[in-house]
Amino acid sequence: MKTPAGGQLSLWKPSRRWSGPGLIVVVLAFAIVFPQQIAQDNIWNLFFLMSLGITMGQSWNMLGGFAGQTSLGHAGFFGIGALVTRTLWLHGTPFILALVVGGVATATFAMIIGAPTFRLRGAYFAIGTLAVAEVLRITVAQNRPFISTMPGDMIASYSLPARYWVALALAVVTTGAAYLLLRSRWSLGILGVREDEEAAQASGVHVLRHKLLALALSALFMGLAGGVFAFKQISYYPEAPFLPTFTFEAMMIAYIGGVGTVAGPVIGGAFFVFVRERLAANLTDVHQVIFGVLFILVVLIFPGGLLEIWERLRRLATRRQQGGPRASGPSPEEEGL
Amino acid sequence: MLLKLEEVSKAFKGLMAVHAVSAEVHEGEILGLIGPNGAGKTTLFNLITGVYPPTEGRVFFEEKDITKVAPHARCWMGIARTFQLVRPFPELSVLDNAAMGRVYGRDPIKSRSRAETACLESLEIVGLTGRASEKAKSLTLVDRKRLELARALAAKPKLLLLDELLAGLNPSEVLTSMQLIKSIRDMGITIIMVEHLVKAVFGVADRIVVLNAGELIAEGTPAEVSSDQNVIDAYLGKSLRV
Structure with missing residues (x-):
């Protein structure tokens, strides 16, 4: 029997809904053209931070959104990436090579701590990852207490746009990787682990292997993001990229945009960083309270984030067009969206 | 013989959920597993699918000892299941x-x-x-x-375990599901079904195994089992006039 395996079905995958190639081209063109047109440092800076935020959100989402393993230790990955990349780069390694080594080192570290950490579930896993990241942060703070500054010749030839292009490229690669992951057969097992570990196992899914795969990819991209951070900052304390803020920002970006989707972290990253930079300029630290409240509201009222809000508005609009609200409840199709 | 249980026991902190059960499942049959509440039916299922290892005894699948094989690997070998709560x-x-x-x-x-x-x-x-x-x-x-x-x-x-597939269904859904179970067997898949609806099991199963308080108390065709005194006692209580 022939069944709707093709066209109609594709509408259903959250990954495909937003991937209209037209939209991607428009967003990318804007990200490339706009900063060059304005050509101001604060715009380069804003767009750099947005790209970095998107990468961090995508990274966190691979483990937290797809595999359902809530990590509070992503700052550890960010920090390792920054530490390794910065050290190699300042010692004369070409930046791109240093960046790749930093990312791979982060993923390797994640694999080593992953197997024991995944013995913990739910809240215990979250606390375990937080502990690992904090141990790393304190260790680095103790052993590398002095500020790390680029040498004079590097500062002399420093180019902010170059930093942005690297960050943008990474955001594009990470988003592409998240998309391919969700389309791959591996994602079935990863999502299955999130939905119901025992049922997934009964269907032949090797649970630990799929958790480790999600963790490896997540750590790789978080490490690369840390490397880009190390490439941009002229000087910082080596402890700084290990600060829990980076974990929470990555998590909030994923949730505010739409956790478990590919488009979510892109929307979340752009929105979060834009609002944060605005608020931070006027309100200094109060913006953290505002984001805390926003995060709680999203989790309680719109678990699907901005994507869900957008979907609801769109549905409301189409219903209006069709002549007033219908008396009946949402049809199964609409429920599924 | 597709599956063989050899004196398997499972204790949960002193509570003997399954005690020294030995049974065989033949290729191509529908085996009904019945028993009162708390008889250990689901525990036996979990021992077959590998959710936890038995405290004692061994499990064989196609002559291979799978006692220590993980659930996902048992699925790769050909053991699949449904869950009591979907x-x-x-x-x-x-x-x-x-x-x-x-x-x-x-x-x-x-x-x-x-x-x-x-x-x-x-x-x-x-x-x-x-x-x-x-x-x-x-x-x-x-x-x-x-x-x-x-x-x-x-x-x-090769072996499909159905944990109370019929529970919560209305009578007509039960009938179609029974037909479905038979047609799956006709595809060459061996079935073990745990069921509370004794009538329904007797309608589809080739053989019945009865558990009570973790022990196997009867085994045989539906006709044999339904006239077995142990089974009647387990379900209805002992007759006072004996």
Whole structure:
């Protein structure tokens, strides 16, 4: 029997809904053209931070959104990436090579701590990852207490746009990787682990292997993001990229945009960083309270984030067009969206 | 012989849920597993699927000792199951639920798109092809049970364990499900079914095993078992006039 395996079905995958190639081209063109047109440092800076935020959100989402393993230790990955990349780069390694080594080192570290950490579930896993990241942060703070500054010749030839292009490229690669992951057969097992570990196992899914795969990819991209951070900052304390803020920002970006989707972290990253930079300029630290409240509201009222809000508005609009609200409840199709 | 249990016991902190049960499952049969509440039926299921290891005893599948084999690896060998409280993956589509079995089960298909096409066959067996694109959470109870069955079938099992598939269904759904179970057996799949609805089990099973308080108290055809004094005692209590 022939069944709707093709066209109609594709509408259903959250990954495909937003991937209209037209939209991607428009967003990318804007990200490339706009900063060059304005050509101001604060715009380069804003767009750099947005790209970095998107990468961090995508990274966190691979483990937290797809595999359902809530990590509070992503700052550890960010920090390792920054530490390794910065050290190699300042010692004369070409930046791109240093960046790749930093990312791979982060993923390797994640694999080593992953197997024991995944013995913990739910809240215990979250606390375990937080502990690992904090141990790393304190260790680095103790052993590398002095500020790390680029040498004079590097500062002399420093180019902010170059930093942005690297960050943008990474955001594009990470988003592409998240998309391919969700389309791959591996994602079935990863999502299955999130939905119901025992049922997934009964269907032949090797649970630990799929958790480790999600963790490896997540750590790789978080490490690369840390490397880009190390490439941009002229000087910082080596402890700084290990600060829990980076974990929470990555998590909030994923949730505010739409956790478990590919488009979510892109929307979340752009929105979060834009609002944060605005608020931070006027309100200094109060913006953290505002984001805390926003995060709680999203989790309680719109678990699907901005994507869900957008979907609801769109549905409301189409219903209006069709002549007033219908008396009946949402049809199964609409429920599924 | 497809499955053999050798003196398996399972204790939970002193509570003997299953005690020294030995049984055999023959290829191509429908084996009904019945018993009063707390008889250890689900525990026995979990020992066969490998959710936990037995405290004592051994489990053989196709002559191989699988006592220490993990659940996912047992699925690769050809043991699939449904759960007493239905557990499809709620946020995934019906098609993805079924594809899970085809991608990860026995004789898996490595390409996702080909696995999706292949698992349509098992969706068709349970009558869910038309709803392939819906999320599992939007289905009714009976459809969620069918979906779980499709997911198990997509794993190409040799042995299929059904944990109270008929519970919570209305009489006409019970009848169609019984037909479905028979047709699955006719495809060459051996079935063990745990069921509370004794009448229904007697209607489809070739052989019945009765558990009471963790022990196997009777085994035989439905006719033999229904006239067995031990079974009557277990279900109705001992007669005062004996």
